[in-house]
Amino acid sequence: MxxxxxxxxxxxxxxxxxxxxxxxxxxxxxxxxPPPRPPEVRPAPEEERAAPPSAxxxxxxxxxxxxxxxxxxxxxxxxxxxxxxxxxAGRMVRLRARLARSQTTLGxxxxxxxxxxxxxxxxxxxxxxxxxxxxxxxxxxxxxxEELRTRVKVLGSRTPDEVRGLLREQLxxxxxxxxxxxLHVTKHGERPAVVLVVGVNGTGKTTTTGKLARxxxxxxxxxxxxxxxxxxxxxxxxxxxWGDRVGAEVVRGPEGGDPASVAFDAVAKGxxxxxxxxxxxxxxxxxxxxxxxxxxGKVKRVIEKKATVxxxxxxxxxxxxxxxxxxxxxxxxxxxxxxxxxxxLDGTAKGGIVISVxxxxxxxxxxxxxxxxxxxxxPFDPEVFVDALLGD
Ligand SMILES: Nc1nc2c(ncn2[C@@H]2O[C@H](COP(=O)(O)OP(=O)(O)OP(=O)(O)O)[C@@H](O)[C@H]2O)c(=O)[nH]1
Ligand SMILES: [Mg+2]
Numbered sequence: 304m305x306x307x308x309x310x311x312x313x314x315x316x317x318x319x320x321x322x323x324x325x326x327x328x329x330x331x332x333x334x335x336x337p338p339p340r341p342p343e344v345r346p347a348p349e350e351e352r353a354a355p356p357s358a359x360x361x362x363x364x365x366x367x368x369x370x371x372x373x374x375x376x377x378x379x380x381x382x383x384x385x386x387x388x389x390x391x392a393g394r395m396v397r398l399r400a401r402l403a404r405s406q407t408t409l410g411x412x413x414x415x416x417x418x419x420x421x422x423x424x425x426x427x428x429x430x431x432x433x434x435x436x437x438x439x440x441x442x443x444x445x446x447x448x449e450e451l452r453t454r455v456k457v458l459g460s461r462t463p464d465e466v467r468g469l470l471r472e473q474l475x476x477x478x479x480x481x482x483x484x485x486l487h488v489t490k491h492g493e494r495p496a497v498v499l500v501v502g503v504n505g506t507g508k509t510t511t512t513g514k515l516a517r518x519x520x521x522x523x524x525x526x527x528x529x530x531x532x533x534x535x536x537x538x539x540x541x542x543x544x545w546g547d548r549v550g551a552e553v554v555r556g557p558e559g560g561d562p563a564s565v566a567f568d569a570v571a572k573g574x575x576x577x578x579x580x581x582x583x584x585x586x587x588x589x590x591x592x593x594x595x596x597x598x599x600g601k602v603k604r605v606i607e608k609k610a611t612v613x614x615x616x617x618x619x620x621x622x623x624x625x626x627x628x629x630x631x632x633x634x635x636x637x638x639x640x641x642x643x644x645x646x647x648l649d650g651t652a653k654g655g656i657v658i659s660v661x662x663x664x665x666x667x668x669x670x671x672x673x674x675x676x677x678x679x680x681x682p683f684d685p686e687v688f689v690d691a692l693l694g695d
Pocket of ligand 1: 645672
């Protein structure tokens with residue numbers, strides 16, 4: 304009987320112990336149940352960790368970025384927005400402040416000298432030096448000094464307004480106010496106008512081609528561009544970027560291909576799409592390299608099998624001074640230049656080059672580059688130019 308009782312007690316104790324253990328296990332089990340996992344913090348791969356945090360991201364932000372942002376709906380790809388360039392009219396007025404360097408030397412310098420009470424030979428020498436220093440050229444300088452001397456004698460004492468008027472008149476006489484500076488970019492019936500852009504390396508041909516295309520688009524014209532600089536793929540890419548921004552189609556050829564054939568294809572394309580104007584950019588070439596100059600002649604002749612070349616624009620860097628003049632003469636012999644695009648006038652104190660280049664070549668300055676911005680190309684306006692030099 305006692306052994307039965309002992310057995311019952313042992314069984315009861317064992318049951319109690321088992322129940323207690325279960326209870327504890329259940330409680331512990333609750334404790335170890337993992338909480339809902341936070342979004343995974345994946346250790347960065349070795350190279351990512353080694354890399355410095357990307358610019359503009361603070362380290363504390365980098366930690367919080369482990370929570371993924373809410374998914375955004377995927378938007379359909381949007382066609383690049385075409386730019387709407389301003390028209391060509393009034394551009395030179397807008398850009399006249401860019402002539403500040405020439406204004407200081409040529410404009411203010413001459414106004415000050417001519418306003419002196421006594422104009423002796425030394426002062427006239429200084430006036431002459433100022434004109435030559437501003438690249439006006441020797442012959443035009445002599446004409447101007449002679450004219451100014453005569454007019455000053457007649458005037459006697461001079462008011463500042465009279466001095467200004469005198470100088471304005473002389474500068475305008477040298478630049479020419481009745482010269483035809485029309486850029487020939489109007490189509491002939493169904494046929495587009497053709498503009499060929501030429502010049503030595505780095506003068507700004509491609510930039511000027513791109514800016515001109517923008518300006519014509521701003522005037523409501525349909526433009527096709529020809530990338531006849533086939534020396535470097537980058538040249539065609541550069542032009543393509545200009546064209547893409549305003550929706551002007553760019554005709555290009557294989558790198559190292561025949562530039563004349565690209566020019567021909569561009570004109571053919573312009574005719575197909577009934578464009579208003581086709582502008583052909585060419586590779587920079589030294590006027591001393593006969594082979595390259597012959598190649599340029601061929602580009603023009605090949606275009607002429609298909610259409611008239613209405614405008615051959617020589618792009619001249621205004622900062623190159625008299626050296627640019629020699630280049631210009633050789634180009635004029637090979638392709639019969641019809642207009643000058645004078646670039647980088649914003650970076651020079653030698654604005655007098657406008658006078659010398661026209662005189663040396665007998666070709667008008669039609670366009671001026673006044674900065675690196677896409678709309679910093681203006682039709683040349685002599686009166687705005689002179690007024691900018693003399694200060695309004
Ligand atoms: N400040 C200033 N820079 C200009 C002007 N026109 C062109 N440039 C700059 O001149 C540099 C050369 O321009 P490009 O158009 O590439 O010259 P390019 O004649 O086509 O050169 P190549 O094809 O290599 O012969 C660029 O940095 C232009 O931004 C201008 O009117 N003012
Ligand atoms: Mg170029």
